[in-house]
Amino acid sequence: MGIRYRLVLAGIVATLMLVFAATATASAAAEVIDRIVAVVNEDIILLSELKERMAPFVQRIRSQGYDLEKERTMIFKVREEILNRLVDEKLTDQEIKRNDLQVDDTQIDNTIETIKKANSFTDEDLRRFLEQENMTMDQYRDKIREQVLRSRLVNYEVKSKIVITDEEIQSYYDSHPEIYGGKTRYHLRNILMMVPENPTDEEKETVKARMQILRTRIQQGESFAELAKAFSQSPTAGDGGDLGEFEMGTLAPRIQAAIEGLEPGDTTEVLDTDAGLQLFYLEAINRSEGKPIESVKAEIQQKLFAEVVDKKFVSWLETLRSQSHIKIIN
Template sequence: MKRNLSLGMLIGVWVLVFTATATASAASEVLDRIVAVVNEDIILLTELEERMGPYAQRIRQQAFDLDKERQMLFNVRNEMLNRLVDEKLTDQEIKRYDIQVDETEIDSTIERIKIANTFTDEDLRRFLEQDKMTMERYRETIKEQVLRTRLVNYQVKSKIVITEEEIRDYYDSHPEIYGGTLNYHLRNILMRVPDFSIDAEKQTVSEQMQQIHSRFEAGESFADLARTYSQSPAAADGGDIGEFSKETLSPKIQAALDGVAPGQATAVLETDQGYQLFYVEAVDRTEGKPLDSVREEIHQKLFAEVVDKKFLSWLEDLRSQSHIKIIN
């Protein structure tokens, strides 16, 4: 089974993620048993039911047909069980390396969460009450998250080095982000296709546009051709439709303009408005961001990408070295 697990899903310290507790009446109806063995630890059915409870409730509220609902519940059960296995493994590693956290650090983490969510003490307590979670259980949850974060820092983050060469390569390969904005001054020739046209009528318009393109290639003025043949509102201005940043153009037009220099035109394009030709009057690129001004930003992006990959690799290695038995 393919697992969709990321570092953020396991150790999301900065996000308020609460798991609703099962009610006493529901718990009493479930015969508890072991659903997984993870080295010397076990996972109980009640743990799994508690974890998947909110997700199962949302699925049942969607009124899917019975087969689809069963399949979705099955998938959620497997996903939640895998998360619990991963948490057991990381908790065992925390004990192994004797990673500790004191009450002051838990207080500081909760304060940062309150600030990030603009919560007062009363807001937080009310939020916890809605999820049927006590402050004591919430503090324990925060403690678990902080401990897992420290484990990841120790096992993964501390071993990652982002080089200057990697930063520069990323900078050079993303001119659309750091190289300024590419702007085109364009003219166009538009020939519309009547609504509900048959293929033969479309073919006729297409051939007319191809003839106009050939005349431009032979040396005729694009502006004069636009004044004579274009059905665009800009025809009287020689087809001058103004300046556009590349990002505002449709993907089809962007692709057609790629490599087209000033004084050249695209091939004939079939668009929603009809058949069109685009002439590049001028190309301008605004000044980009210097590498020094974005070095830290790029470092953080690359670091985050590597952390997720390394974390998943580390977790898979940990699984392969562990005794894990799923009991259906």
């Protein structure tokens, strides 16, 4: 964050005086050094703060080779987003001060150690990283202090007021069977007969008639696997047409529709597919056991908590903005 100023008359005058580097001759253009881009209650945001935050994003955009118009549009959008973020940070910093939230050096040390551990950094690695970012250790500690204080403010204003009930956890569990319910897998075999490329209706009907005969023989009790070995042109013919197990959602829609409602031992109608004409045989339906709610209760609670925190935080910020004096200066 940049230097914070009290928005009193003398401060405004002093800041506006910085707009010009020096008194120039009548023919020389004055160079803008800094100016105010936003007023947030008693604080201001300077152009230099905004530019510093924008720099890495602008550099990335300019390296992509966009045309000038698109580049300008993207940079303007980034400017808007980052300026809004700076406004939010000013508001939260003011709330931190109003609530007299504090963080001591020990907590800063512990946070830095946690960051180092998460990134497998030694002290030397961290210092090297800070050098690359043109940041001193004192500046880094100040940034960590800001982050810890803001996190504490969120805890104070938002998280501490959120309660996730057992009913909400149960509802989430029941509505997500694809995550917590048991898996149903369908063990399939197939018989494939190919048709000539660009077949005539007669050629296609001939192949279909042969497939219908096989389907009748299966329904009369002959082994699907043995008939697949004898007649199928599929690569799995040697294994009796064994395709393995599938979850319903992984199958092509037409095959799903054909299999739905079948019992183990049933065979589909003859299907016209991209590979050729096929019969599918449902060998078995295997259902795995789902996860008991007690084993995933903490996981669901964390998910719901994170969702509520995001919504509550946005709502809290919007309320804070509505109660504040914010002026954007273009």
